[in-house]
Structure formats: structure tokens, C-alpha cells
Amino acid sequence: MANEKFDAIVVGAGPSGNACAYTLATRGLKVLQLERGEYPGSKNVQGAILYADALEKIIPDFREDAPLERHIIEQRLWMMDDKSYCGAHYRSEDFNEDKPNRYTIIRAPFDKWFSKRVVQAGALILCETTVTELVRDAHDKVIGVRTDRDGEAIYADVVVLAEGVSGLVGARAGLRSIPKPDTVALAVKEMHFLPRETVEQRFNLEGDEGVVIEAAGTITKGMVGTGFLYTNKECISIGIGCLISDFTESDQSPYGLLEAFKNHPSVKPLLAGSEVKEYAAHMIPEGGYKAIPQLFGNGWLIVGDAGQFVNAVHREGSNLAMTTGRIAAETILDLKTRNAPMTAHNLAAYKARLDESFVMKDLKKYKNLPKVLHNKHLLTTYPQLLSQAAQTWFRVDGVDKKSKENEIVKSFFRTRRVKGLLGDVLGMARGWR
Amino acid sequence: MHIVVCIKQVPDSAQIRVHPVTNTIMRQGVPTIINPYDLFSLEEALRLRDRFGGEVTVVTMGPPMADASLRKCLTYGADRAVLLTDRFFAGSDTLATSYALSYLIKKVAQEWGEPDIIFCGKQTIDGDTAQVGPGIAKRLNLLQLTYVAKIDEFDLAAREIVIHRRAEGGIQILKTKLPCLVTMLEGTNDMRRGSIEDALRGARSEIVTWNAAEAGIPDLALCGLKGSPTIVKKVFAPSPRAEKAFQIEVQGKTPAEISDAVIGEINQRQPGLEQDIQKMAAGF
Ligand SMILES: Cc1cc2nc3c(=O)[nH]c(=O)nc-3n(C[C@H](O)[C@H](O)[C@H](O)COP(=O)(O)OP(=O)(O)OC[C@H]3O[C@@H](n4cnc5c(N)ncnc54)[C@H](O)[C@@H]3O)c2cc1C
Numbered sequence A: 001m002a003n004e005k006f007d008a009i010v011v012g013a014g015p016s017g018n019a020c021a022y023t024l025a026t027r028g029l030k031v032l033q034l035e036r037g038e039y040p041g042s043k044n045v046q047g048a049i050l051y052a053d054a055l056e057k058i059i060p061d062f063r064e065d066a067p068l069e070r071h072i073i074e075q076r077l078w079m080m081d082d083k084s085y086c087g088a089h090y091r092s093e094d095f096n097e098d099k100p101n102r103y104t105i106i107r108a109p110f111d112k113w114f115s116k117r118v119v120q121a122g123a124l125i126l127c128e129t130t131v132t133e134l135v136r137d138a139h140d141k142v143i144g145v146r147t148d149r150d151g152e153a154i155y156a157d158v159v160v161l162a163e164g165v166s167g168l169v170g171a172r173a174g175l176r177s178i179p180k181p182d183t184v185a186l187a188v189k190e191m192h193f194l195p196r197e198t199v200e201q202r203f204n205l206e207g208d209e210g211v212v213i214e215a216a217g218t219i220t221k222g223m224v225g226t227g228f229l230y231t232n233k234e235c236i237s238i239g240i241g242c243l244i245s246d247f248t249e250s251d252q253s254p255y256g257l258l259e260a261f262k263n264h265p266s267v268k269p270l271l272a273g274s275e276v277k278e279y280a281a282h283m284i285p286e287g288g289y290k291a292i293p294q295l296f297g298n299g300w301l302i303v304g305d306a307g308q309f310v311n312a313v314h315r316e317g318s319n320l321a322m323t324t325g326r327i328a329a330e331t332i333l334d335l336k337t338r339n340a341p342m343t344a345h346n347l348a349a350y351k352a353r354l355d356e357s358f359v360m361k362d363l364k365k366y367k368n369l370p371k372v373l374h375n376k377h378l379l380t381t382y383p384q385l386l387s388q389a390a391q392t393w394f395r396v397d398g399v400d401k402k403s404k405e406n407e408i409v410k411s412f413f414r415t416r417r418v419k420g421l422l423g424d425v426l427g428m429a430r431g432w433r
Numbered sequence B: 001m002h003i004v005v006c007i008k009q010v011p012d013s014a015q016i017r018v019h020p021v022t023n024t025i026m027r028q029g030v031p032t033i034i035n036p037y038d039l040f041s042l043e044e045a046l047r048l049r050d051r052f053g054g055e056v057t058v059v060t061m062g063p064p065m066a067d068a069s070l071r072k073c074l075t076y077g078a079d080r081a082v083l084l085t086d087r088f089f090a091g092s093d094t095l096a097t098s099y100a101l102s103y104l105i106k107k108v109a110q111e112w113g114e115p116d117i118i119f120c121g122k123q124t125i126d127g128d129t130a131q132v133g134p135g136i137a138k139r140l141n142l143l144q145l146t147y148v149a150k151i152d153e154f155d156l157a158a159r160e161i162v163i164h165r166r167a168e169g170g171i172q173i174l175k176t177k178l179p180c181l182v183t184m185l186e187g188t189n190d191m192r193r194g195s196i197e198d199a200l201r202g203a204r205s206e207i208v209t210w211n212a213a214e215a216g217i218p219d220l221a222l223c224g225l226k227g228s229p230t231i232v233k234k235v236f237a238p239s240p241r242a243e244k245a246f247q248i249e250v251q252g253k254t255p256a257e258i259s260d261a262v263i264g265e266i267n268q269r270q271p272g273l274e275q276d277i278q279k280m281a282a283g284f
């Protein structure tokens, strides 16, 4: 048993690790996956929306047995102030398609399902096993890992770090630094159980149709963050998150924010009568393109949240995790078939492939956005102005429409002045480009 | 030496809820665990094996998904795991369960040698009857030691065992002959953490899976619902205890301030606690 060697060791059994281990194992590599949780998914928190495309590229027939909740046919974007929301809703029958594009899922059963597929593909998985350090040879190449269990180190040609946002193993080995507080959000989430019919009535749904609400505004009390509400079959996931750096500067607690969000007059009726079954908190990497650490080196690769692969604007994370996991696996498989060693030089192909994919292209597009969002007016002043404007517009009170228009325009200028307005627009435009 | 350990996969009772209206147990989505009592007997079995050599075989009767608990036993260091699973066993009460398990153990004995000792937990956390162990002992005509708190002596050559047994009003120290069946109390030991080698072996091992016919169970009419005279008349939730959990409101910003405030509040409500902890700490 001593000096047992694998083709690859994958650290972590979240979406990125599972995607990587599955892709490697189906192609016949000897894969060991290590997960510190009691079972895959036991530690993981997500909203959660599953983007089908990323998974389909790995397991084309996943719809046959994956535990999916509802496919999303309606998206609501809400700008909220303390009493109101001003929203854009998009609902289309086109989303009731053969192979829907987005689903709500519950992470624990989903991760378990994914992991079962990984085992069936031939990988070996050890749960309740935490990787404590990387083992290196005389040339500083990573050649294996040590765990918190007694016994020998385990060796592999390459170690894939799919360890999630904290990136501790990589940081401890000096491959990267620990993410900074202004690049990581803390999100809290609850599951509210309701009878299926109630969920369907409240959200105007039939069968497995689902609705997603993304919300921003005064609900985050001036901090950078968003709230969300997703419909599952028999429950509603609701959560809110803000940058850790903002939490430390303010006297707000994550739980306090969630309580206030739940009690917002527009949200409360949606949850009425539900039973809360689960409360969870988790970090989300939100530093974007500029926070991405070194992704490869001699004998190692970083995938998923550990590499800061989250598109905060579009709330995409698990799909980037799966895609980076798959691309890492394809890079390794390619080197294996060519009998090329897993050196930094050869593994650089991983980064090159990522640059060509939507993952890097999207993150690059928004590379300045995290800074723009730090403009407090975006999430407090504007939602309030918007709400006032809407109210002025809709109220019928004997004031003529022309005066109403003038009042609305004036309110914007009064509050932000010409320079402020222009700066905000330019900043947004630049961040978006 | 050959040791057989009976385990049961049970719903994690800490996470079970009783439906407020219908009073039925809501098992959906509740994670399953190894019956906690069975971990004490498994650890005791592993210790004996480590001292005297031999093999530990873990067995369970349950649905196919019970293999997860068996695999876990392998990662703790058990040598072999056997799952008895068949639709005929659905709805078994303790009579039918001990009937099936006794034949399963006979079959295990044929395959891998007569057990010198069989372990069960004192009871399960879902059925709570504490009847299955004695039921097996009776059917296999074995001596039985129930409510065992500690194994004092184990002499394989003399085929003798001496144990502490918790009894009403005191502790009995009993000696008996091997082979015998032991049901272990809680808190008797700490479950080990398997080494990385155990974990790898556990992940790789096949779990021996038998149906009723393969296990050689002679009379299916004595199994499952058919073989179970027990009728559950009513399930109800006991009214909550008077002593309620309370929420501690604290001021403070830093984690250190908050934890200090929480500890201060607890000490105020439980005056003797701090002293007890100090005493305990001094004992280490
Ligand atoms: C509240 C919330 C809502 C979200 N909503 C969405 C959404 O709707 N859609 C979406 O696409 N994304 C969403 N995300 C993001 C998404 O959850 C992540 O991007 C995704 O889980 C990343 O996958 P991963 O495999 O990289 O990391 P993780 O899922 O975090 O998995 C990492 C795994 O590694 C294990 N691990 C860590 N360290 C070690 C170690 N040393 N040894 C062994 N194992 C270790 C962990 O236990 C864990 O299982 C959300 C996140 C949060 C917190």
C-alpha cells in the first residue's frame, strides 16, 4: 500500500472537482478524489441555479436522473427600496422546451448524484478526508498530498485543487495568497418549505416551471451585494450576500440583512406560512478577473471557486466551476496521451484553453465592475429615486403629466447633480464594456 | 479470531421532525447514519482484533442504500461487510429482524468461520427496543451479555470473557464462556479514525450483498411484514419539556468580544459550570 500512486488527485468534491474527476475517470485515468465533508455536498451551499449547458458538455444525459427541482421560465430583476420594488420581469413559453436551459437545484442531493456518477466512471472517492498539505519533490514539483488521516502520503502525477473559495491548501503551500476580504462575499440562505401547490399558486407556475428573483437596492444597506429568491419543488430558497470587507466596516450582520429582506413588504407574502428547515452561510468569490490567482504550476492546477471563477453580475459560479474542471481534465488527458510530463510549462495549456473559453472572456468583460459597484449610490440612491419616479408617474392626483416628468428629472439632478450622474453612467458603461 | 458486528443504518434522529399536524414522522430528506450505539461495539471489536488478530465482519439487514453505512465501517478498519437486502424483509419487527439476522450470521460463519464473539448495539435510536441482540442470541443458542460498559478481560486461549455490566442499582462484573453475544452501551470508547490505508481499502472493497435465498433463509413467512406480529398503534410527539432553549442577546463587535459575552452569560445562568469545566480540564 505504501507509495500508492494515481494519475491524478482531485481535492474537493464540489461541481469543479466532480467535473474534473468524472472527465478524467471516464477516459480511463486512475483518479483519487478527496473530500473533507461527510459526503459530497454536505459542506456546500448554493442558491442554486444550475446552468444546463456546462453540465451537458460533461454528462449529456444528465436530465435522465439528476435531482432537478424546476426549470426556470421567468426571471425577475428587482430594484428595491425599503417599501417598494421596481422590477423588470421576463417570462417566456420558449423556456418550456425539451431541454431547458436553467434549473433550480438543491446542492446536497445534486452533489451526491454527481458524485455517484464520478464513482460509476471509475474514480475512487474518500470522504471525511481533509487534504492538509501538498508533497513536493526535490525540484519543487507537486507530487502528492498528505491528509488528516494517519498513514503515508498519496502520490499522483498531477494534483487538481478544487477546494472552493478559501483555497487553503494552495495558500498553505505558497502557490497563491488567501483571497482578500474585498474580493469575497458572505452569503446567507434559508430554505422555506411550503406545499407544492402553494409555491405554484404564489408564483404563477405549472408543473415543474420555476421563477427566479434577483434583487438589489437598499436591502443591502449600502453595502455591495444582492439578494435572491428561487423556487424549488416544495420550497423556496432565499438569501442575501455582501462583500466581507463591507460587513466588517458596517454594523450589519448577514442574518439581520436576511431577516429584513424576508420581512420586506414585497417578499413577506411570498414566504407566508412556510417552515424554515435549513440555514446556511457560505462565501462567494467576487473579485472577478483581477483576483484570479496563478492557475497552474509544476504538478498542479486550480479550478472552480478556488480560482475565483464566479461571474457575480450574472450570478454564475457552478457552471464556471464545472467548465474549468472539465478543461483542466482535458488538458491533463491531452498531456497523458502524448506522454508529456505535468510540468508548469505543459500545464500552461490549461490557461490558454481557458482564455479561449467563455469563462475568461466573460470575466475579462467585467474586470472593472467590482470597483464600479463600490459606488454606494448605485445600490441605495438610485433604487430610491427609481421608486419615487415610478410612484410620481403612476399616482393620479390632479398634477399634469408634464410637471410630473419635470419633477422626476429634477429629483435625479437634485440628488446626484450633473457631475455625479454623468460619472455614474460612465463608470457603469466602462465596467460593463 | 472472527468477530461479527451487527449494525443498523438509521435516520439521524437529530434531524427528524414530527409533522405538526399529522403527527407522522417526516423521514424525507433526513440523512442516515450508523446507529450510534453500533459504533461503540464496532470500536470494541476492532480493538479486540488489533490485540488478538483475526477478522471483523460487519453485517446489516436493510435497503440497498444501507451499503453506505457498511462502507463507512470498512473505512474505520473492518475487514469485510455483508448486506442482507431483499423486498421480503420490508416491514420487519424485532422478531422478524432477529430471525433473518440469525440466519445471516450462520451463513457468514459458513463462509468465513464461526464467530468467537458477536457484537450488537444496546439499542437503536429509531426503534429503541433493545430486543434484536437478545433475539439473535436466543436463536443462535449463544450466551448473552447485555448493557456491557467495559470489557475487562478477554482470554482467547481459555475462551473466557469478563465484563462490566450496567444493571439496575449497580454494576455487575460477569464472566462467561466464548462464543457469546455482547450488546454495548454508549460512551464506552471513542471511535477511531481509520488511516488513509483503511480509507482507501474501504473505498475499494466490494460489499458482499445477499438476498434472502443467497443467505439461506429457510422460511420467508417469518420475514418482513408477514413475520412481524408487532403492530404500531399510534405514533405521537411528546409535548416539549418545560426547560426551553434560550437565545442569548449580546453586544459586541469583534468575535472575541462576542464570545466573551456569550460565555459570561452562560456562566451567569449556570453558576457551577465554570468550576466543573476547570475540574475536568485538570483531570486531563
Ligand atoms: C449562497 C450562494 C448562492 C449561489 N448561487 C449560485 C447559483 O445560483 N448558480 C451558480 O452557478 N452558482 C452559485 N453560487 C456559486 C457556486 O456555489 C460555486 O461557484 C460552486 O459551488 C463552486 O464549485 P467548486 O467545486 O469550485 O467549490 P465548492 O462547491 O465550494 O466545493 C469545494 C469542495 O472542496 C472541499 N474541500 C475544501 N477544502 C478541502 C480539503 N482541504 N480537503 C478535502 N476537501 C476539501 C469542500 O468540502 C467542498 O466540498 C452560489 C454560491 C453561494 C454561496
Ligand SMILES: Cc1cc2nc3c(=O)[nH]c(=O)nc-3n(C[C@H](O)[C@H](O)[C@H](O)COP(=O)(O)OP(=O)(O)OC[C@H]3O[C@@H](n4cnc5c(N)ncnc54)[C@H](O)[C@@H]3O)c2cc1C
Pocket: B006, B007, B008, B025, B035, B037, B038, B059, B060, B061, B062, B091, B092, B093, B094, B095, B097, B101, B119, B120, B121, B122, B123, B124, B126, B127, B128, B129, B130, B131, B132, B133, B228, B229, B230, B231, B232
Ligand atoms: C418509525 C418506525 C416505525 C416502525 N414500524 C414498525 C411496524 O409497523 N411494524 C413493526 O413490526 N416494526 C416497526 N418498527 C420497528 C422496526 O422494524 C425495528 O426498528 C427493527 O425491527 C429493529 O429493532 P430496533 O430498531 O428496535 O433494534 P434494537 O433491538 O434496538 O437494536 C439493537 C441492536 O441490534 C442490531 N440491529 C438491529 N436492527 C438491525 C438490522 N436491521 N441489521 C443489523 N443489525 C441490527 C444493532 O446492533 C442494534 O444496535 C418501526 C420502527 C420505527 C422507527
